[in-house]
Amino acid sequence: MMNENIVQIENREAMSPEASGMSALATLLGVFAKPRAALIALSARPRILAPILVLLVSQVALGLVLAQSGILRNDTVAKLEAKNAPPEQIEAVTKVMEGPAKYAFVIGGPVVLVFSLLVTAGLLYFIANLMLGARLRYIHYLCIAAYGGVVGIVDQLVRTGIALGRGTLLVNLGIGAFMGDELSGLMRVADTATDPLLLWATAIEALGVSVMARKSFGFGVLAVAPGYLLLVSLSALQR
Structure with missing residues (x-):
């Protein structure tokens, strides 16, 4: 019954003008301006190289900015001081964070990014295909995750800009923005969950699944x- 209502993406969408006429650049811009049209095009021809390259470049660029700014060192020292760490330990950590070690964040960012995309696509495949009855290939879900990540760059840019101005990575964009800097664990989760820019990126992923699977x-x-x-929980724990 459900299988009879499922439309094969490759056969149906490939005939649409949108599917055959959008370049990689057009889809990258379209996911912001006309997300449905861009995702329809991507359902016939999933693209992963272009969005992943954009994500990798953005991660390296933002990582370099944060490494040079000293924010990572400041936050690390602040955490040690909050734990009443001895001055010798704080001084040693400060010297390490001022050296080449600060660029480990720059190198680690792209690695974590690729891993998270693969995991996200796998989770989408499991939930949508195996549990909800969709009939998409893994590459479709990887494409959806990648383009959702491209939209998520906006969230990262805003957070980085605010972090540079405040001198700390502890930035609240959700409900926590109205409750001060000191948030409980539950409120950190609530703050991340109500981040409008993160919700935007997630909505793009949801739209991608619905468009490509021909569902609501x-x-x-x-x-x-x-x-x-899962993302909200992990993000809150890192803060």
């Missing part, structure tokens, strides 16, 4: 919800 937007929301909750 609610179907896409169900598919991305577990991954979103």
Whole structure:
């Protein structure tokens, strides 16, 4: 019954003008301006190289900015001081953070990015295909995760800009923005979950699943919800 209602993406979408007429650059811009049209095009021809390259470049650039700014050192020292660490330990950590070690964040960022994309795509495949009955290939979900990540760059840019101005990576963009800097663990989760820019990127992923699987937007929301909750929890724990 459900299988009879499922439309094969390769056969149906490949015939649409949008699917055959959008270049990689057009889809990267379109995911912001006309996300549905861009995702329809991508359903016929999933692209992963272009968005992943954009993500890698952005991660390296933002990592270099943060490494040069000294924010990572400041936050690390602040955490040690909060734990009443001895001055000798704080001084040793400061020297390490002022040396080449600070660029480990720059190198680690792209590695974590690629790993997270693969995991996100795998989770989407499991939820949407195996549990909800969609019939998409893994590359479709990897494409969805990558383009969702491209939209998520906006969130990273805003956070980095605010962090540079405040001198700390502890930036609250959700409900926590109205509750001061000191948040409990539960409130950190709530703050991350209500970040409008993160919700935007997640909505793009949900739209991607619904468009490519030829389902309702609610179907896409169900598919991305577990991954979103996992991301929110991990992000809150890192703060």
